[in-house]
Amino acid sequence: MTRIFMKGCEAIAEAAVRAGCRFFAGYPITPQNEIPEYFARRMPEVGGVFIQGESEIASVNMVYGAASSGTRAMTSSSSCGISLKSEGISYAASARIPMVYCNVQRGGPGVGAIQPAQQDYFQATKAGGNGGFRMMVFAPSTVQEAIDLTYGAFDYADRDRNPVLILADGVIGTMMEPVSLPEMKPESEIEAIKQSKLKWACVGHELDYPNRSWIEPGHWNTADMQKANEEALKVYEAWEVNDVKVEEYMIDDAEVVLSAYGISGRIAAAAVDKLRAAGIKAGLIRPITVSPFPYSSYDKIDYKKCKGILSIEMSIPAQFAEDVKSAVKERCLVSTCLCSGGNIMSEQAVIDGVKKIMEGRV
Template identity: 50%
Template structure:
């Protein structure tokens, strides 16, 4: 099958269209602006709606409305824009509305800069808004994987009636790679009997996250918690790259994982037992991937484009039975294979990575 060259941000847009998304509300912010720019042209071609909102706050509330009416809908932003959406995201989860939210991460905190980072990990995996809630968070590492995961993102959102986040970074958004799109097929969107589409008789559908009576809100939260527990049990995803017999296991996602694969390949050529676990879901974190490794792995090293936010989850996943080291760059700086390799060498020689 023929391949075409696509930029990561554009691939997100095309993947969404092919997944049946017909509504996009967004606001430009670097490094994801090519995505709304692409969909401004693409949505009208498929009978869809593109609207640039006046702010990110307005954007997420437009998503709430479209999702509540039964549409397949998406928004996207980066860092500060996702921060502005947090109240609305909590509302969307509370109202149990399926949608997809894309965050192409940039350097922070504050305005930071427009360079790539992974420092929104806590925001994505812990729920940046108020209340008890969770979202499935998918983390692609290539432009092809972006295309493939967009269909999964919308399907998972429908399955659990919950927003799903796709967490990339500025490198993935800006880079160009060859991708296979396949044939564009008609997408059958599951029925939405709960949607508020206008009452013409029969039962009333109310889209709401407000429960004034404490006992009612408690019941709602308990039911949501059961749904989140099902997500945690069923949706853990990861790639195991030569980790089964590794003495030292690298843990990285997105762009950082691409760097780590090169390090693993070099180490294997030199006879060093080094492997990689790449989380495909940042939440639920793939705890199941780590338990079999404890029989052989003596060390774990997380490599991140942040100050080490995923370290906490790796420590929990390994039950703190093994030392977990960290190597990272932040503020828009990228880890370099040679530096990661040096950290690996230091650990294998009995030292610490950093």
């Protein structure tokens, strides 16, 4: 495969184009500006549409509209911008509109810091908007993974008629790495995908297609609303069985297991190699889907041998660690290694955290 050198944000945008995304609307915010910038240049080349909306709320609702017509559509933002978009995301989840969006996370609540962080874990995995809907959330740890997950995200969105979130961070978004790109879906395939959505898509007012001019982000009738929520639940439950993605690295004989996602996941992987070289039997569980969470991976740990789990994330307070604790079910100690505010996780801090567990100093 030919290697090309690409920035994370641009790679995400190119992967979306290759997956058949033909509509993007967004609004500028650091550190994800290269996503809309790239789409602005690229969409005209493939007959797609790029719009810089007047706000985050306007742009997510433009995507809602485009996706309602069956077009593969995407938006992106960062942390506080994602909060603004959450209204449109929730509407899409309620109306069962497939869309893909990307959060290139920055640090802290409010405007936060513009530097990389992983402060939006709960928002991403538990409550991407009001109303208790769930989404598949993919957390890439390399630029290549960001490409592969974005490319696949549109298929999941269409299959489930639900929003899908790519949960990146400022490092993944702005770093450059060698990557290889997936094939460009031919126009015939993109058209076929669009045609396959005609049974629900909103494409006009033809009276012989009763559903085709009507998209509902809610129900006035209590029975209908409950039924819609129950149907959505069936979709969410199927993910746990079919769609969990996780990297399990050297956990069979592990005396200590590290767990982290996204950028922290790759730093933890490097720490595992250094710890193994130093004679400490470390392993790693790196969720690639943080929703659905890979709970069963934690059942593979030999708790007779394992002295503890180190949950690593660029968030204070810890958020991801709550899911790790749910998965471990008090079978051994779970301690945390945290940083925040735009500081990048330190490999040495991870190694020190592991040593504390090994020496019983936690």
